[in-house]
Amino acid sequence: MSNSKDAVRKVLDQVKADNRTSLTAPEGKLVCDAYGIPVPKEGVAKSAGEAGKMASSMGFPVVMKIVSPDILHKTEAGGVIVGLKTAEDAEKAYETILGNARKYKSDAKIEGVQVQQMLAGGTEVIVGSITDGSFGKLVAFGLGGVLVEVLKDITFRLAPATKEDALSMLDGIQAHEILKGVRGGEAVNRTALADVIVKVSQLVTDFPEIVELDLNPVFATAKSAIAADVRIVVDFAYVPKPKPRPTEEIVAAMNRIMQPKAVAVVGASAEDGKIGNSVMKNLINGGYKGDIYPIHPKAAEILGYKAYKSVKDVPGVIDTAVFAIPAKFVAAALTECGEKKIPGAVLIPSGFAEAGAPELQAEIVEVGKKYDIRLMGPNIYGFYYTPANLCATFCTAYDVKGHAALSSQSGGIGMAIIGFSRSAKMGVSAIVGLGNKSDIDEDDLLAFFEQDPNTNLIAQHCEDLKDGRAFAEAAKRVSKKKPVIVLKAGRTSAGAKAASSHTGALAGNDKIYEDVLAQSGVIRARSLRQLLEFARGVPVLPTPKGENVLIITGAGGSGVLLSDSCVDNGLSLMSMPPDLDAAFRKFIPPFGAAGNPVDITGGEPP
Template structure:
């Protein structure tokens, strides 16, 4: 009864491993009870975890079991036994069709994302039309492949020969971008099928999200019949910068990099574009998924996993169409590349909005929380976090251990940075006596060694230089958090240039560690923070939380990937 009232629950994807089961026992609020309280014996963790593993295997082996409930289970120091068991069986169970193989997914996704030829169905010469914007973005974005405008009457559009149907195009087409009303999509999609086009990018809205699930079901059936992979509908399209491909009606984007981002929402997609441009964060891809009638997050994970131009994947989603497929893909991919997820609809109000927005019911957030963690995914709590993690995590080198040290010129910043360290699951190093003495040589008597190392605000630039050098050169320290305070003695850009110089000098000697910085001061700290960021030190003006959150995200990935 208390479990149900307090919602003291934890989830894993079945079948659970022994490690999963033991982590579940530690994942409930009442876990201290299992260790024995008020003179009672501790229960057998071995026996309890064994029950979890075997039950999870049972429901995996017999998928016709819809529910299996053991309540109560009596656990003692000698074992664990179920006193009551309830099993619900679906006697009409039919196995789900086998999922596509990874090779099949990657083959299709490579042709869609890196096409040699693109058709624009609904291309237009008229400004203000979506088909016109798509054409302009393909041309002005610098795409070097073939472009085939499809229009029932025009002979040419923007200097390119137009065709009445994709079936009239003489060459092979890899991707068709749709910019026509929803009611015409199914027929045009069938033409694509007869032309053997492997991918369709469906920009139009007016499907499940607008109360027309029958239109969406129709295009899904056409896609299955002809084996066409569908991106969308109800999307802004996608960008793949290594190929200069802007298959979208949004603004063209040309800041190349190695972060791949996707969103289920067009508005969030535009925020990704704006932030990436403003922060000079290069991307390899930005993809809209919309209603996810077919292609979803796990298809993108399979593509980006093998894409040499991508080293981090960040995804915004409102629901997961196939949670198991996503979890399995994320578990595999996150071992090689960081996977960051912003799951919208965490609250009951958010979940209700998500269901009306995309025609999808957002799931229980605790399930997402636990299964994403089980899959090695870094979870972002806000759009800003998703974007900051996508920008900052690839900049930071992988730490070699858990010991974090704060060096600060402001005591107040040191306290807030310490709070942020705890909030983000990081470990403030207990300062050894010899290292404490070494730091004290550089700071005034009224400063404070220990951790944080408080050098005080009135110190000249050399104090920052000496203490940071010491922090980088001692192998017991694995990451540094810098708290800068704007003073006349050490102006912001003097601090920033010195820190970049020290970082480069120490890297040349083989000392490579993650460094993040929090800058407190007047407006000049903004320029200093940007200079630090562009030189490999994620730095934030006016925030003690963001730099530590970025460092925490790097640590979460490194732990999940088994690198620590």
């Protein structure tokens, strides 16, 4: 592979030296050749005999074009002949083209005649790659040619893609039936097409400066998949996101934050209605058994606990500091936490990036990096971790223990989750607010809950993913052990604007989220209600062994609605086996209906 990389590097170096942002068609061909991406065969013939041999070796039909720096308008000069079907035709065409060129411009410098394989028939598809702000390199596949703009029938996967990923893309577009051959058309060569997808995904992974790539159209036939047109856009300033922290490192810090032996409350207060007062009360009333250290500039004690001027005055070790002070004082207090070697800070205050003060947020992020403090928030309600009876929040204490861990990016959604969990008596292991995600985000939570014996399901609400690739890698791993459910908000461009104004988040192309979440084994919820119902239902519902659904109802109308629901969700109603049919008929009154749905009518007792 190193030779192919060298060949591409050489082309890109030239583009960089020329200060260009895109490759010429011949450069695109060189790049495709280096990675074994099939493009039309071509060559320059210097004689009629050579043209005939060249055409025969590439296979007919061919197109022939004059190659001359002095002739820009080849067609006008009679320098292009298409659809040549035999070696003899090619030889004749060579002479004709040369004659026409001389007539057109007698002193033109002629380098020869280009012979190029002509692509015809097959299905036109597009294979491409884009660079997404959150997910990085993605490979795309869809119907090509003119339809791509109209139908936007396209599917995405993270690059590099495996052969399995690539094959799943062929089935992932709405028009996938076309690839199987309709109305007597032949089916495309799936292996050849998947191979092109895999190679493109590898190319953009090896060369991150390739920010956009289009092979459109790719002619897919029963024999091959050949890219007729190559467009490559580069950005030499593009830098991929840094690798996420090692999982062990994330877990070590998260364990101390979520299950602390001692908590400091920065801005603790004895005054009712203050956030620092609510946090203290929740820690106490929630039944937390660890040490609680109120931090206050003047008070000697708060709610019966000895108070300290600074976390640095506390004699013992502190695992988590919960902040309830105004935004402008956070950086200084956080620095003291760093000097005290506190591994985690829960930043309840708002007034940072979400409120037009990104510089305040940048400052706390720097402090966090300098002292290796993991930051949760800012602009959050805090968090609950029920196995430790820990209510590090200004909301009310929560005590229904269970095994579902929930998180939200928005405080309001967090309140709804807490309210629903409480009214439905849904047991939770944790409810976590992520807010502005200055540091801790969904993938940190996945790493913690993955190894948390008290959690068996993870449900997350988010408006954006700071590092979608890190999330996808974590989710792919975790979802194999525990269900991961995600409600991604901001699906439309209008919704995207709402998300961005609220949290500094921009919802991108929803199709990318749709495809990458599916690729990562995530169950996608479509509404808050569904997220919560899934969180309740998935742990108690056995996983079906197959697709066969049988509906038993007391009303024909319900049976029809249930049948529709099955169709909408991609399930199939099984055809009723004769032995089961006979067994049912013993119980069904003569005016009921056997078959599927089974209508036992309202007259039968349960």
